[in-house]
Amino acid sequence: MTLTQNQPTTEDKRPVPFDVSGAAASGTVLQPLNSSMIAVAIVGIAAQFGASASVSWVISAMYITTAVCAPMAGRLGAMFGARRVFIAGLVLVCAGSLVGTFAPGIGWLIAAYVLLGIGISVHMPNAMTMVRSYAEKYRRQSRTAITTLVVCGQSVAALGPTLGGLLVGTFGWQSILWVNLPVAALTGFFILRADVGFAGDRPPSVRAALHAIDMTGIALFVPALTTLMVFLVSLRASIAWWALPVSVVTAVAFVLWERHTPEPFLDVRALFGNRALSATLGRTLLTYTCFYCVFFGIPQWLQYVREMTPIEAGLTMLPVAGVSVIATMIGSRTYRRYGARTTLLIGTAALLVGGILIASVEKSTAPILVLLLVAAVLGIPNGFNNIGNQNLINAVTSVDDVGTAIGMYRTMAFIGANLAVVVMQLTAGATITDDGLHSTGWFIVVVAAVLLVGVVMSKNMGPRPGNALRPDRTAVDQKA
Template identity: 55%
Template sequence: MTAVATAREVAVPRRLSVGLGSGTILQPLNSSMIAVAIVGIGAHFGSTTGTAWVISGLYIATAVAAPTAGRLGSLFGARRVYLAGLALIAVGAVAGALAPGLGWLIAARVLLGLGTATQYPTAMTIVREYADRHDAAPRTAIATLTACAQVVVALGPTVGGLLVGAFGWQSIMWVNLPVVAISAIWVLAVAPPDSPRGDGTRGGGLWRSLDPVGTALFVVGTSTLMLFLLSLTSTPRWWTAAVAVAASVAFVIWETRCETPFIDVRALAANRVLTATLVRTLVTYTAFYCIFFGLPQWLQGGRGLTPAAAGLVMLPVAGVGVGSTMIASRLYGRHGARPTLLVGTAGLLTGGLLLALAYDSATPVWALLLVAAILGIPNGFNNMANQNLVNSSTVAAEVGTAIGMYRTIQYVGANLAAVAIEVTMQGGPGDAGLHRTGAVIAVIGATLLAGVLFSRSLRAH
């Protein structure tokens, strides 16, 4: 047995990966529970005007902060930044629960978004540093982190509904505090202390390392892009698109000339595997959120199910997603990225075709559960392959920023999906809308499948 084979058989300890996962669940928890609390929030403040920003504020903040969190983790220490993010979540939770007005609640949700943005990138950095130090494979730890998020996405609406029904909408804010406390104690106990940081994190060296100009341009470009995509569902704000383009061009120009760039765009352009993975991730998550947002709308508006029943029908998407994550982890370890992605993209194509051609308001519930289970397959396989590719194509110091970009692209995909659903569901979430949404998912699945089959960058992975 070779030394390489032996190293691959050594896994990151489960206590470390699960401990880190205890904090990463806070982002999907806060993004999924809010769906069942919006009605109560509107009633409490006497108006539904602006309540959409209670949801969008967290998504935008998470999208723009995730790469920054990864960079801060490499500068100050991933464990320190992970714990600082937990503290920010606690502040946002208390501020939101006690908010005297809707504007204060939106600001609190932004704080929650900033805090929850730190956990996944820094957790990946901690895992990668541990794996490099101990000659271990990070694959099973990545699977654990992914599974933690998927379980909470599945249970979030149910947990939120129980809390709101029993204690009011403020309870979805208060519930963050015990999770934060448990996660902080757990991470302090199992995560290795951060190594000492050099002079680059002091004074002017720190300021240069942070690349404030590049970071500011990235924040402006990403946030205005998100605002533009969100506006397409009602009245397009074209000026935000213009600002996004201008900021993005300025960002690329600045980063190519900066001595210590926030995101090394030259290296990113040269790293074909990472670039291709991020593009594939954007398209994949657009399809995933078309399923996650579109199918429940049809189940209630077209199939006539209650919100609780629709939530139960959606459970196989997440449940199968967790199981497929574990299977995909083994498949990736034995055969690499291409077979793993082939299963994921084929599942996406199959599920999309079923929604487009075979399902309508007369479809029995067992058949709805079947297609929900099929739609859970691509989530696990595509996630595992793409996240492992991000990890394998970057060094330890860069993996936090890279996985932060992965998360940013995930939420851009969510907003693209919202636009796609708005177009495909015109006239209401009836059977015709479901068929159009399914067709979009099928086209995306077919495109991704062809890309995986003919990709040159996947040959060595």
């Protein structure tokens, strides 16, 4: 894969129609839905299987698998057709949900979430490929479709704790898996009816596919990232020191191989040469670390310290969902009119304010209205930061490469999720108290301040504000 700047073209100002973007978005909700509901369900899972260290691997298994598979899913979609890979992901989601529902032990549940992680990893990269393919085929603008994808993802991620709380409180923790089945069925129906442009036509032969997939690169990429994630997860308990040198050695071997192979799985020279893309991926890692500190930490704190039921904890997080949707729509207009820098400045400033509120409000005695206002503020950065970063990736990559680039975006997000678990273990401990949540809040403040400085100083912010067709020369890919 060679990551290149999307070349300017004269295109129709009309957006990609909703029957295409909506069908693609309906599948992308599975990842944020499962990622956010598990935060509420983990207490019930621990109650059934025992509060052992193995329970935490239910979350980690899903995130590690998704982080590893997302870039490969984008690459496979570009080769075999985004729609085919998208549908295969839906099948795996259903399989994982059924195995998890009837899991007789924690090992089976972890295996179920590995299947689930593989399935949900394919949807966002291939949804973006389908949207871009349609836009190029019919000369439409894809910005509105990207907004649809982000709005659906962010609103469902924010709504997940509420929905998960209602389901767990009413039907038990298994119900968070049941909900995947009708969603996957409806998505499959919509995506098979939709016109997805060039995606899905003329898959290569098996021999050509094996040659183009770069099996050696993948064989090095998988252990490099997997062992890194295992090491990060282990920091909260018994540290797996062996995983760190394995990760470093395989990562170095991966980079050396990818620099010299003619058909790389991930063109590392172009990746690091495309400074706008590499900077965006770095911001994504830090932003999602803070994001998951909020979405893992607060629901558990509400149940342990405020002694709320799962339903009450979920409802308390509901303002995040509503504000996220509004912030994403406003963020899309801000990006269109003022560009990525202003969009990200607003989102990062809101993240800074949210961190200060988490760190300073005495939440064990605060009125419920105050908690709801804090939750509302935390919805602002979700919308602005994600719409800004994902539009940037779309602007600085070609249609053939956007799936893999979005896959890397998802990888950064899930590494951030595992880092968030480590951060909360270090700042809040095994049981989240007021003091622990305050420490987590100060961590968010520090990271947000670093991000804010980075956005202000960055010279790689993609196309100039208000004109996506004339790329800023600072964002044009610089090939090594």
